Structure formats: C-alpha cells, structure tokens
Amino acid sequence: MGIVSPGFQGRPRTQEPALPPGQYLTEDFPVLSAGPTPRVPLDTWEFVIAAENGSEHRWSWQELMALPQETPMVDIHCVTRWSKLGTNWQGVSLDTLLADVDTGAHFALAHSYGGYTTNLPLDDLRGGRAWVVHTFDGAPLPAEHGGPARLLVPHLYFWKSAKWVRGLRLKTMDEPGFWETAGYHDYGDPWREQRYQGD
Amino acid sequence: MATSKPPRTANRWQVARLVERRVETRTAQTLVLEVPDWPGHLPGQHVDLRLTAPDGYQAARSYSIAGPVVDGPGGPRVEVTVQRVHDGEVSPYLIDVFGDGDPLEVRGPLGGWFIWRPEETAPVQLVAGGSGIVPLMAMIRARRAAGSKVPFRLIYSVRTPSDVIYADELRRRVRDDFGLDIAYVYTREAPEGWRGEPHRIGLADVNTHGWPPDLQPLTYVCGPTAFVETVADLLVGLGHPSRQVKTERFGPTG
Numbered sequence: 001m002g003i004v005s006p007g008f009q010g011r012p013r014t015q016e017p018a019l020p021p022g023q024y025l026t027e028d029f030p031v032l033s034a035g036p037t038p039r040v041p042l043d044t045w046e047f048v049i050a051a052e053n054g055s056e057h058r059w060s061w062q063e064l065m066a067l068p069q070e071t072p073m074v075d076i077h078c079v080t081r082w083s084k085l086g087t088n089w090q091g092v093s094l095d096t097l098l099a100d101v102d103t104g105a106h107f108a109l110a111h112s113y114g115g116y117t118t119n120l121p122l123d124d125l126r127g128g129r130a131w132v133v134h135t136f137d138g139a140p141l142p143a144e145h146g147g148p149a150r151l152l153v154p155h156l157y158f159w160k161s162a163k164w165v166r167g168l169r170l171k172t173m174d175e176p177g178f179w180e181t182a183g184y185h186d187y188g189d190p191w192r193e194q195r196y197q198g199d
Numbered sequence: 200m201a202t203s204k205p206p207r208t209a210n211r212w213q214v215a216r217l218v219e220r221r222v223e224t225r226t227a228q229t230l231v232l233e234v235p236d237w238p239g240h241l242p243g244q245h246v247d248l249r250l251t252a253p254d255g256y257q258a259a260r261s262y263s264i265a266g267p268v269v270d271g272p273g274g275p276r277v278e279v280t281v282q283r284v285h286d287g288e289v290s291p292y293l294i295d296v297f298g299d300g301d302p303l304e305v306r307g308p309l310g311g312w313f314i315w316r317p318e319e320t321a322p323v324q325l326v327a328g329g330s331g332i333v334p335l336m337a338m339i340r341a342r343r344a345a346g347s348k349v350p351f352r353l354i355y356s357v358r359t360p361s362d363v364i365y366a367d368e369l370r371r372r373v374r375d376d377f378g379l380d381i382a383y384v385y386t387r388e389a390p391e392g393w394r395g396e397p398h399r400i401g402l403a404d405v406n407t408h409g410w411p412p413d414l415q416p417l418t419y420v421c422g423p424t425a426f427v428e429t430v431a432d433l434l435v436g437l438g439h440p441s442r443q444v445k446t447e448r449f450g451p452t453g
Binding site: 001002003004005006007008009010011013022024030031032033034035036037038080081114115144178179181182183195196197198199 | 446
C-alpha cells in the first residue's frame with residue numbers, strides 16, 4: 001500500500017465492477033492519438049498480411065465485408081486509465097484472416113494509414129481474441145476512433161488495437177511499434193498493469 | 200552486483216509533497232511538488248500522480264508537467280497544473296483538500312512523443328484548447344530557460360478571458376521572450392475592445408496566427424478531443440505534413 005494522502009477517500013468502492021488495477025470506468029469513448037486523424041477512402045482501402053517469407057494476402061473493402069462477420073462484445077482498457085465495458089463491434093476475426101497464411105512467425109507488427117505501428121505476439125491475434133472491426137454500436141466506425149477499420153485486441157491495452165489499420169507484418173523477431181518505442185510496455189496486459197517499460 | 204545502485208527508472212513510484220500552490224483560474228491551480236529523486240524531464244512530458252485512501256484504495260491520474268524542474272531547499276520541484284473536473288475523483292481532492300506538506304506518490308517523467316527538445320531549430324507552433332495549455336506552457340518556459348531563439352507562436356483558445364491559465368505570465372513573456380507571439384481565440388466571451396465575435400477556432404485563426412507550411416514548423420496541439428480533431432484537420436488541410444503535427448487529446452481524467 002502506498003503512503004496515505006490525508007483526507008483522500010476516493011469513490012465509493014461498493015458497486016464497482018471488476019476492473020484491471022488502476023483503471024476507472026467511463027461511459028464516454030475518449031480518443032487518444034498521437035497526430036492528425038487520417039481519412040481513408042473505402043475504394044482504395046486494403047488490408048495486407050505480409051508473412052516473413054515475403055508472401056502477401058490482400059483484402060479490399062468489399063472482400064473484407066464478404067468474409068464471415070463476428071460481433072464481439074468486449075471490455076476495453078486504455079493505458080490512460082479509462083475502461084469501457086460491454087462495447088459492441090462488428091468485424092472479421094484474425095483467425096479468419098490468418099487461416100490461409102503460411103507462417104512460422106511469432107510476432108506481428110500492425111501498421112496503419114498515417115504511419116502508426118504497434119507490435120503484438122502473433123498468438124495474441126489468434127484464438128478468437130482479435131478482430132479487424134469496421135462497425136461500432138451498429139454504425140460505421142468514426143475516423144477519430146480508427147475508421148474505416150481498426151484492430152480490436154481487447155485483452156491488451158487499447159493502444160495495441162491499432163486505429164486505421166492497414167496490415168500486419170509477420171516477423172520472427174519482435175520489433176517495437178510507435179508507443180513501445182516511446183517507453184510504453186512491449187506487451188501491455190492491463191490485468192498485470194503493464195503500462196510502461198519495466199512494469 | 201549487489202552493491203550497485205539500481206538504475207533510476209521513471210516508472211518507480213516515489214513520495215512527493217506539496218510545497219506550493221498557485222491559483223491560476225476559478226477552476227485551475229498549479230501544485231508545486233517536491234520530488235526528492237526526480238531524474239529530470241523534457242517539456243511536454245507528464246507524470247502519474249497516485250492517491251491512497253486509509254483503507255488502501257488507490258486512484259491514479261496523469262497530469263502534464265507545467266515547466267522546467269526547479270531546485271528547492273528540499274530537492275527538485277516539479278509543477279503540474281490541475282483543472283477541476285466536475286464530479287472527478289482526483290482533481291477536486293487535489294484542489295480542495297490536498298494541503299501544504301501533504302504526501303502523494305509520483306512517477307515519471309512519462310511520454311516520449313509529445314515533447315519538444317530545446318536543441319530543435321525548426322519554428323514551433325503551439326495550439327492550446329483550455330487546459331491543453333499546460334504542456335505547451337512547459338515548452339514556452341523551457342525555451343526561455345534554455346536561451347533558445349527558435350520562434351514560437353501560440354494560439355490559445357479559451358471560453359472567456361478569465362479562463363486564461365498563466366494569464367499574467369503570458370502577458371509578461373510576450374513582452375520579454377523575444378520571438379514568442381501569442382494569439383487568443385475566445386469561444387464564449389471576448390474581452391473589452393476585442394475585434395470580432397467569440398467563435399470556435401477555425402481556418403482563419405490557424406492560417407493567420409500559425410506558421411505557413413513552407414517554414415516546416417513543428418506543431419503541437421493539445422486540448423479536448425473535438426478541439427484537437429478540428430485543429431489537426433485544419434493543419435493537414437493547410438499542407439502541414441501529418442508527421443510534423445503532434446497531438447495530445449484530453450479525455451475525461453477526473
């Protein structure tokens with residue numbers, strides 16, 4: 001336990017649902033980005049998975065929409081300490097997108113329109129735990145929240161759920177992404193409170 | 200290796216105490232904290248502050264650092280400016296209850312992207328919405344402290360004249376800090392003698408009071424989400440490359 005700050009009580013503890021340590025609940029949907037919001041036209045949008053052997057799998061917007069769609073309802077946790085419970089999305093599971101990709105890679109570097117990158121273990125994108133989503137609460141995902149499509153990896157801090165996602169580069173060696181290079185944790189498990197390097 | 204000191208890491212929590220408080224506006228105050236083992240920071244970085252209640256309950260929030268570290272008799276001093284969030288859990292405590300000499304926990308500095316290095320030579324434009332001025336003020340103060348001659352332009356959007364944080368200091372600096380220009384945008388109520396109507400920031404404000412893209416300025420935009428979205432879009436529309444526009448958005452951080 002830390003040192004007590006005299007007179008600090010905090011919010012009532014009773015009815016709070018289980019949140020990862022250090023998080024608080026919000027009903028809003030805050031935005032965190034490092035730069036201007038890219039605007040990506042759907043007719044040139046594409047999603048590309050590049051395997052470590054150089055082979056590429058590509059989907060246009062129409063092709064993504066033609067794949068089996070899932071509607072995950074998940075809790076999301078931002079490293080800036082807000083958590084939002086029961087969010088509703090629609091998109092395509094990474095299991096579907098990775099199904100025909102021949103790879104022995106252990107890592108993925110997600111990259112986005114606008115230049116953002118974030119790294120994840122490839123295993124964390126499998127097993128029904130990750131999606132490319134295009135719809136939030138029944139409506140097209142707004143650009144400031146990552147539309148036309150973003151990654152959704154809700155079991156990790158939300159910066160891993162790359163907005164404006166454009167593709168994955170599969171890698172045999174881990175390569176830190178944008179925030180990871182700027183001092184944030186390489187893995188980012190909210191339940192272990194892995195916010196910054198060394199946590 | 201048992202005898203070597205552990206490396207000082209920014210993510211270790213340490214106890215800090217309040218040594219000074221300055222009222223900035225009706226809703227914002229600057230807290231000066233004495234942080235004995237502070238490793239130093241760059242303008243634009245933030246700290247996490249953590250409060251602990253008697254039953255062990257903890258709440259932590261991030262706050263932008265408002266200026267360069269200052270050497271005090273009891274060690275380094277770091278200041279943050281806290282804007283009261285209505286119904287917030289942390290900011291009302293820090294403003295109303297947290298007293299002189301009281302402890303809390305600090306870790307930092309944090310954030311390695313929204314920073315300005317005083318050795319940079321490109322012109323700088325700063326665009327602040329409300330309490331988004333805080334990390335930008337840290338850059339303005341650091342510029343002077345480092346003797347930098349880099350030209351700075353600040354566009355500062357506030358609701359009313361009484362909402363200007365650091366108002367006196369900004370008046371003084373625009374007179375004394377050579378190469379610093381400041382333009383205000385008032386959204387609800389403008390001061391006496393102000394030309395024009397209160398309005399939300401728009402293309403003309405950014406175009407008139409910022410730097411043209413040909414000068415390849417570094418741009419820092421900080422404020423509420425809608426404000427940052429608007430300004431960043433305007434800047435990109437004016438031809439500033441996205442990678443030269445760094446943004447920090449304030450969500451609810453009560």
